[in-house]
Amino acid sequence: MILVIAEQQGGTLNRTSLETIAAAQQTGSEVKVAVPGADVSAVAAVLAAAQVAEVLCVQAPALEAYTLDGYVAALAQVVQDERPDHVFLPHTYLTRDFAPALAVRLGMALVTDCVGVRWQDGALIAARPMFQGRLLADVATSGPALVTFQIGAVRADSLVGGGAPAPMRTVTVAIDAGAIRQKPEAPFREARQAVDLTQAERIVSVGRGIKEQDKVEMARQLAAAIGAELGASRPICDLGWLPMDRQVGSSGQTVAPKLYLALGISGAIQHLVGMKGARTIVAINKDPEAPIFEVADYGIVGDLFDIVPAMLKELQG
């Protein structure tokens, strides 16, 4: 049996847990899922939709906020009670914090950041990258091990759903709250920018081709029409037409949205470096020689003052 430790914070499931469950399912073993927290019934219901043997709600008031000591105490109890062959976890920040201590507490091996597992002569072999991805190492463990999975290594949509919801069981763990050495504070969000373009799935970006400050409004409308954030190249921010936190570039924000629409942006390398990670790049520019066309997936050589209103009409009409 493989026990998957799922992660939730504030009642929201960390969806990488689903990837880990999929990885466990693919081994062909029986899979159980444990999720720690103060009250995890809602999250457990989501997990129960997967084809697993059981979902354990590992609950205690002390687990309301994440603490290293609380989680280690709770999960150690669960693992000792359930006695799985192996424990799978997603390689999240939280996992990185508590998994080492948990492994030591349980006397189990810990293999981290794995991209896959397979069986060989009845033993589990975990594959993990080394030297910044230049080599892939097969790690064999003797005995039960904790294995953490690299985020994105297993696709969440390969998760097999169960017909009926899996049975849920509450496991109350006894944790000595006084023995918890960490004192959690309110979550810290780096509030340097009001706008976080790095989280945007779509960005409409304006460059010097927009010519005048009041024309930026047109780009704003386009962004609103497709549910995109508004971004800009450096000249626009330098001129004060858009605030600095909208600048995309090598020292502005580096973004990797699904869609990047570059309006009147020439594609100087400082800007390109900030957005080349975008999945699909659409560029509109009057200059056929503009460097942006080297990286664009779709390019329109033309006047954006003709094209963008036409696009808006299509989208809004």
Add this chain to the structure above:
Amino acid sequence: MHPAEIWIFRFVFLAFIGAFGVQIATRLRLFLRASNNIRVPDGESGVRIWRVAREVILQSRTIAERPLVGLAHLGVFWGFCAFALFTTVEFLRGLGVADLTATAWFATYALLLVPFALAVLVGITGLIIRRVFVRPPALGTSVSKESVLIGFFIITLMVTFLLDFTLTEGVAARVNWWVHELVILSFIVVIPGSKHFHLLVSPITVYLRSSDLATVPNLDFEREQVGLETLKDVERKQVLDAFTCVECGRCQVNCPAHATGKLLNPKTLILQNEDALLAGRMDATLADIFEATALWQCTTCGACEHHCPVGVEHLPLVIGARRGLVSNGDAPDVLGAVYNHLERRGNIWGLGADQRQKFVQAAGLEIFDSAKHEYLMWLGCAGSFEADFQKSLRSLFEILRARGITFGVLAKERCTGDVAKRTGNEYQFQELARANIEDFRAAGVRKILTSCPHCLRTIGVDYQEFGFAVEVVHSSVLVAAITRDVSVPVTSQVTFHDPCYLGRYSGHTEEPRTLLQRFGASISEPARHGANPFCCGAGGGLLFEEHEEGKRISQERFEQLQATGAATIVTACPFCSIMLKGAQASANSAVEFVDLMTFVEGRLKTVQ
């Protein structure tokens, strides 16, 4: 002289010379305890002696940009030298050792000194007026009392000397003599603790100055060198530089960072070093003494070193201090990303080698084969990845093919390490350099052609320290050499922006201009041009720093070029082009940019 007078003089002399000696001892101790980085490469001593003759004896640098001031100083300096024997003779007389003042030769000598004395008087009076009334910005906001005092000392010395011809006997004569001697002795005591220490130190520092700008030798990791962290680590040449600085402000006035309102001021740097040394703050970190912010504002343009008349080398101090910071993980965040890019992808932007490969194929480039190709064409990071610069390279390739020059590129390139070197990431620079040199040697490279002045300097000069020395040439120089037969009538008016690393560093200011004129351009020059250009602001890692204090250096330079009235700005460096075009975009201007190679190719086509 009366015996009592002689005894008094001996006592006074001993006291003053003793005070002088104590100060010298302190400074000598500071010099000797510093680690010895003084090296004169084999065969260079002759060149350097000739340099001392030009710059010290003939005062070439002080006269160069400030002719009147320089000539005034020349008068004072030569007067000083001429008077040396006179002073010695009078000391010998005063000490009761020998009295040569009554000899015939001395009388002649004294007469010959008169024009020198007058030259000194005119010179020093002019200089005092400049300092007190004209108040040039280079000399700072407040008047240096010490300098005015020395000025009056010098006037007094010359006046008492001239008076001596009329006052031959009596109390007045004796008083005159004593005034003269006391002023000289006072001057001697003031020398070590003032900028006048340059009288003794500057011929040494002028001699010891390296022949190349920004000579910052490799760190020896075997000996665990990490760069300059605290004042203890400052090396002997830098100690001498601190003492030789004359506070003339030529470095300050030519520094692009200072000119755009930043904290960095090269003159302040040197004086902070001096103050800290004399205060004995040996354990203070350089980041504290110089302020780390200032250290990271330097573009390494080299204007400071280039103009210094007394041989101060500012860049080894800045880059040395940067090394100390980087060794402790204290580089600015933007550089951290650049170092990651260099380590993981071998270029400053972290782009994939396949992108370079696409350009190589699209441009029809051949892979370098030493049997077939005369030149290795070194693309560099910009040549591999920057679309605008690649256009200029395509122009260069057309020119080379038209003129029958054979060239090929390496299958894979990695960055020369210029940014790593100038920002103090010495370890990464050496890794990149060694790997590149191995590739060059394996390919049998004998000549390298590049269009990037930074690559030119790094491969051509910095790689020599690894024992790699081949001919490295910039495209403007090669193209100028292979198009001598061409002449096109003037049809356009342009201005040329000299890249710091091509002009000031590598001395190539003529070839780009020759090319422009040959191919039909008339050039309007901004005030800062040629060997003294104003930096575009990209060097020293500042390409990546987009938030500048004060005014953007690139904007300042762009405005200077715009002010020439030319419709076209010609560039010869990918980074100058990036910076100036960025400045143009932010300034909403319509001036045209063209790279030198594209300009030449366009016109070469018309004559073929």
